[in-house]
Amino acid sequence: xxxxxxxxxxxxxxxxxxxxxxxxxxxxxxxxxxxxxxxxxxxxxxxxxxxxxxxxxxxxxxxxxxxxxxxxxxxxxxxxxxxxxxxxxxxxxxxxxxxxxxxxxxxxxxxxxxxxxxxxxxxxxxxxxxxxxxxxxxxxxxxxxxxxxxxxxxxxxxxxxxxxxxxxxxxxxxxxxxxxxxxxxxxxxxxxxxxxxxxxxxxxxxxxxxxxxxxxxxxxxxxxxxxxxxxxxxxxxxxxxxxxxxxxxxxxxxxxxxxxxxxxxxxxxxxxxxxxxxxxxxxxxxxxxxxxxxxxxxxxxxxxxxxxxxxxxxxxxxxxxxxxxxxxxxxxxxxxxxxxxxxxxxxxxxxxxxxxxxxxxxxxxxxxxxxxxxxxxxxxxxxxxxxxxxxxxxxxxxxxxxxxxxxxxxxxxxxxxxxxxxxxxxxxxxxxxxxxxxxxxxxxxxxxxxxxxxxxxxxxxxxxxxxx
Numbered sequence: 001x002x003x004x005x006x007x008x009x010x011x012x013x014x015x016x017x018x019x020x021x022x023x024x025x026x027x028x029x030x031x032x033x034x035x036x037x038x039x040x041x042x043x044x045x046x047x048x049x050x051x052x053x054x055x056x057x058x059x060x061x062x063x064x065x066x067x068x069x070x071x072x073x074x075x076x077x078x079x080x081x082x083x084x085x086x087x088x089x090x091x092x093x094x095x096x097x098x099x100x101x102x103x104x105x106x107x108x109x110x111x112x113x114x115x116x117x118x119x120x121x122x123x124x125x126x127x128x129x130x131x132x133x134x135x136x137x138x139x140x141x142x143x144x145x146x147x148x149x150x151x152x153x154x155x156x157x158x159x160x161x162x163x164x165x166x167x168x169x170x171x172x173x174x175x176x177x178x179x180x181x182x183x184x185x186x187x188x189x190x191x192x193x194x195x196x197x198x199x200x201x202x203x204x205x206x207x208x209x210x211x212x213x214x215x216x217x218x219x220x221x222x223x224x225x226x227x228x229x230x231x232x233x234x235x236x237x238x239x240x241x242x243x244x245x246x247x248x249x250x251x252x253x254x255x256x257x258x259x260x261x262x263x264x265x266x267x268x269x270x271x272x273x274x275x276x277x278x279x280x281x282x283x284x285x286x287x288x289x290x291x292x293x294x295x296x297x298x299x300x301x302x303x304x305x306x307x308x309x310x311x312x313x314x315x316x317x318x319x320x321x322x323x324x325x326x327x328x329x330x331x332x333x334x335x336x337x338x339x340x341x342x343x344x345x346x347x348x349x350x351x352x353x354x355x356x357x358x359x360x361x362x363x364x365x366x367x368x369x370x371x372x373x374x375x376x377x378x379x380x381x382x383x384x385x386x387x388x389x390x391x392x393x394x395x396x397x398x399x400x401x402x403x404x405x406x407x408x409x410x411x412x413x414x415x416x417x418x419x420x421x422x423x424x425x426x427x428x429x430x431x432x433x434x435x436x437x438x439x440x441x442x443x444x445x446x447x448x449x450x451x452x453x454x455x456x457x458x459x460x461x462x463x464x465x466x467x468x
Contacts, residue, residue: 064096
């Protein structure tokens with residue numbers, strides 16, 4: 001295979017000099033301070049980008065040629081090897097393909113986005129997310145290829161003859177859309193769930209909790225066995241904030257949270273915010289968090305969970321893959337949905353997560369080949385192998401969930417008729433907003449503030465932010 005590896009940070013320095021002389025992540029961590037959203041815009045379809053031809057409607061065969069593709073993982077990693085496998089297949093099918101992989105993860109985003117602004121983009125890049133408003137400007141500025149016809153008209157024999165669009169599970173489609181059109185193709189999904197030590201639960205005769213009351217009873221049962229119920233990273237406001245976010249989703253609902261975090265509503269005016277804060281304080285007062293959590297980072301907290309020091313941890317589906325070198329051979333893990341709060345006014349089956357996806361540049365020199373790269377990447381065979389080898393959650397119908405995440409099928413089934421809310425409601429894309437939201441919540445964990453004081457501080461912080 002003729003392919004090259006390019007570090008998106010270092011290799012861009014010369015290019016940026018030349019651009020000046022001549023004159024984002026799936027964007028979940030963009031530097032923009034634009035408000036984020038958890039669902040795509042519902043206004044009329046955009047006409048700023050031309051349509052990429054569908055695979056079924058091509059008038060001429062696809063030709064090999066140069067193609068620069070973003071990759072989220074460093075050279076030599078298992079994930080990078082999987083990307084190379086896709087490249088090998090593309091080169092075999094389309095002779096003459098000259099593929100360059102360019103590192104496109106968080107640290108490389110500022111340089112790569114400067115390339116996009118100067119009309120020197122990657123052909124395929126993780127630059128758009130339909131649940132994040134800070135990425136919409138790439139469509140509005142005409143930088144991305146519209147993929148609607150491609151997804152609607154391309155038949156996928158490996159997905160039982162479904163169209164490309166139909167092969168994508170409905171819960172994940174909004175992350176690829178803007179104003180009713182598709183501007184990206186999903187590759188893998190991430191969800192946040194409540195993990196538990198299945199072997200421990202079985203030994204103690206415990207079932208994974210489905211309601212908040214059951215969760216509290218399970219926590220007491222674990223403490224009675226001298227096990228701290230919950231591992232949490234006390235040095236990470238975002239990881240501590242996962243509990244706050246889920247409780248708000250159950251007590252208030254996603255839209256109610258968005259109205260406060262990004263609108264002009266006040267948390268103090270919605271009693272669900274105080275109820276969520278009181279439930280979080282209850283966990284602290286009951287001693288449900290791991291002793292000494294205050295000084296733990298996320299790796300240490302996860303390690304303590306896998307050492308059997310706690311029975312549960314709220315974490316993303318990356319947990320097992322990220323910690324596979326530290327998981328004891330006899331450890332049995334399970335995952336379940338965050339408990340419902342039956343008296344809450346929010347979504348009791350909603351779930352947090354995101355989708356990693358890829359867009360094609362409007363100015364791609366080889367857009368047809370770029371489509372074929374994405375078609376190969378999302379083939380059922382490739383998606384199945386990634387699920388098995390890497391623990392990826394596929395956003396495509398009929399691809400089995402990873403064996404390393406037992407219970408995931410039930411979690412996805414429970415949420416199939418509810419929206420998938422962007423991690424942290426998208427609040428983390430703006431540091432000032434993130435600090436305004438999550439730092440007060442941290443004080444609950446450290447017993448430095450009451451629930452009422454936390455709500456007031458959040459409202460005061462957001463009021464100052466709106467005035468800027």
